[in-house]
Amino acid sequence: MTLFWHRRDLRFPDNAGLYHALKRNEEVVPVFIFDRNILDKLPSRSDARVTFIQRSVARLAEWYRDYGSTLLTFYGDPVEIWKQLRDEYRPNAVYTNRDYEPYALERDQAVADLLAERKIPFRTYKDHVIFESEEVEKQAGGSYTVFTPYMRSWLRRLDSRLIRRGEADVSFYLAPYPTERYAGSLHQSPTQHPVPTLEEMGFSPTETYLPPPDPPRELLEAYGRNRDFPAVEGTTRWGIHLRHGTVSVRQKAREARATNDTLLKELIWRDFYSNVLQAHPRVAYGSFRPEYDAIPWRNDEEEFAAWCAGRTGVPIVDAGMRQLNETGFMHNRVRMIVASYLTKHLLIDWRWGEAYFADKLLDYELASNNGGWQWAAGSGVDAQPYFRIFNYESQQRKFDPEYRYVKRWVSEFGTPDYPDEPLVEHKFGRERALRVYKQALQAVRNH
Ligand SMILES: Cc1cc2nc3c(=O)[nH]c(=O)nc-3n(C[C@H](O)[C@H](O)[C@H](O)COP(=O)(O)OP(=O)(O)OC[C@H]3O[C@@H](n4cnc5c(N)ncnc54)[C@H](O)[C@@H]3O)c2cc1C
Structure with missing residues (x-):
């Protein structure tokens, strides 16, 4: 047996x-x-x-x-x-x-x-995943730490082994495993073992919306156009399903390949961050670039509480945090903005934000969450350089110009109940972050 x-x-x-x-x-x-x-x-x-x-x-x-x-x-x-x-x-x-x-x-x-x-x-x-870290390595050996060459190599590997399926050649790495064909090997049992209920495990059921695994095909086809606008329901919501394997990543990669290259690229990011965790398990605990652990974070508890509750006075940040608190989901563009605001404008340790997301996100996945946070803080592989600090005002103008997303989540926006001033204003926050990051990193490098 x-x-x-x-x-x-x-x-x-x-x-x-x-x-x-x-x-x-x-x-x-x-x-x-x-x-x-x-x-x-x-x-x-x-x-x-x-x-x-x-x-x-x-x-x-x-x-x-x-x-x-x-x-x-x-x-x-x-x-x-x-x-x-x-x-x-x-x-x-x-x-x-x-x-x-x-x-x-x-x-x-x-x-x-x-x-x-x-x-x-x-x-x-x-x-x-589609590929584990040893399957996509640099020619000289070792895992990639920069996404674009990783992606090229990933795509080459995908087409390096083709198999015939019906009329077409498909990548062996995306072909489904025909589990049903061998179902006859399952042990036969007339009695059913009961699945524990939530109550038996001390939990109560929630009413939170759980997205289905198969959004309409039109959504996949329009993904490249819509994906960056948080007011549009334009992303797949595959996250929770990929995390728990209620869908096969091979199937989702086939669907992405057939409809939209940008979507396939996002799945490659998922493999990339998993590969980083596989090859460098220490990222789960600290910065991939260790000098970033020397940054003297301000870690102001009250400011952190305001960020968590969506009360920073920055509309797009507050909208994102409230979407997260109410639904367990936050749009990717807004995840980047709130993460940048926390680690740069508020100078709070990225691990605090990472832990808050880990508690709240339906699609929480250690590798992608850690990768996203280290990317925003500048401490990770292929991170944006620390001196490129998201300007929440221009992000707002570009990605939510009519404030549709903001108004959906921040009902008091535009009324006297919403703060006039942000907790930390952009120009001041940007300059302070540049100074603090630069000093800390230089001190380590000169040491
Ligand atoms: C600070 C921060 C934290 C994040 N935490 C998580 C997390 O805990 N779990 C998680 O799955 N993703 C995380 N992401 C990545 C991304 O935001 C989510 O995967 C995406 O928003 C989920 O929505 P979706 O399923 O509709 O994605 P879609 O845009 O429809 O993308 C399809 C799938 O591709 C993968 N994907 C998309 N973007 C990324 C990315 N940047 N990195 C890795 N995989 C990606 C996911 O599996 C996603 O479900 C994080 C990003 C940031 C900036």
């Missing part, structure tokens, strides 16, 4: 690790664990992401039920649960898809070790 462990791949179709497990032609028993080490640390007991995961696991269980099998689901500490599964099922092997975050790597090592005590192999597969 083979056990297959689902984590960030909450789907049956086109699942790389599951395909390999089923193809072994042994009975496969699928497993999912609601991980208390993660759930217990969430600040709210009413978290839309937990609702999303619980529903997605229930959907996954239905897939297995339709094949006459059952998904074993647990709530607890994965290492403890794997000890029990190992002793109860005595599997010949355990299969799973790779997860690259520091906690996951540690957890997987602990599980691999306890399986190794009984000589049970723990086999892991690439499923979460």
Whole structure:
């Protein structure tokens, strides 16, 4: 018997690790664990992401039920649960898809070790990204830290291995894994293992809007034109689905390739930031450019609280933060603006902003969030230089000229209830940031 462990791949179709497990032609028993080490640390007991995961696991269980099998689901500490599964099922092997975050790597090592005590192999597969860091390397070796050459190399690699599908050649790397073809290997079970409810795990369901995985094709086709305007619903909202694997990244990359190059480029950014985390795990804790850790952040708690609540007096920043607080989503253009305002105008450590986003974003993904924050702070790979500081006024004029986005989220905008003055005004904030960044970086470089 083979056990297959689902984590960030909450789907049956086109699942790389599951395909390999089923193809072994042994009975496969699928497993999912609601991980208390993660759930217990969430600040709210009413978290839309937990609702999303619980529903997605229930959907996954239905897939297995339709094949006459059952998904074993647990709530607890994965290492403890794997000890029990190992002793109860005595599997010949355990299969799973790779997860690259520091906690996951540690957890997987602990599980691999306890399986190794009984000589049970723990086999892991690439499923979460199109390419892992060793697959797209510089000619001289080593991972890329600049996006454009990375993207060129990524695209070359994509077309380096073509396979025939029907009338056309498609990239092997985007071809779906035909999991259904091997469904006959699933262990058959007349009784169903119940999926824990939110209430059983101490959570309550939320009413937060959870976007569907398949926006209309017209949205994909118009993506390049609309994507930068936050008042338009012009982006895919694939984030939460890619994060939890309720869709396959290969499928989304095929759709992007068929409709819009700009959209494919965004998925390449996703791979890029995942590759940075894989190749440089230390970015999860500190600046990729260590000299940026010497910046004397002001870290004013009251200003941070005003930023979080959307009360900075900068309309586009406040609109973004309120969109985030109310819906768990913020438009990408506005994420860049609020991140720049926090790290430059307010001189608050990018890790504070990163942590706030991690609590709030439905599509929170460590690698992309960390990459986005370090990009804005100037401390990361391929970051904008620190002296290029977003001007929130010109961003407003360019991307929300009629204040449609602002008015949607800041109802008191334009009334006496909205502040006349921003917390930190652009010219003053820009000059102060330039001075502080320059001094700190020069001091480290001269040292
Ligand atoms: C400070 C900051 C923090 C961010 N935090 C996250 C995060 O936690 N999780 C996350 O998925 N993205 C993050 N992003 C990237 C981007 O803002 C979101 O992916 C995007 O807004 C999600 O909306 P969408 O799914 O409609 O994206 P679309 O514009 O429709 O793009 C499609 C998909 O491409 C990927 N993508 C798009 N832009 C980027 C990007 N710049 N970097 C990496 N992947 C990208 C995502 O998977 C996204 O779902 C962050 C960006 C910034 C500036």
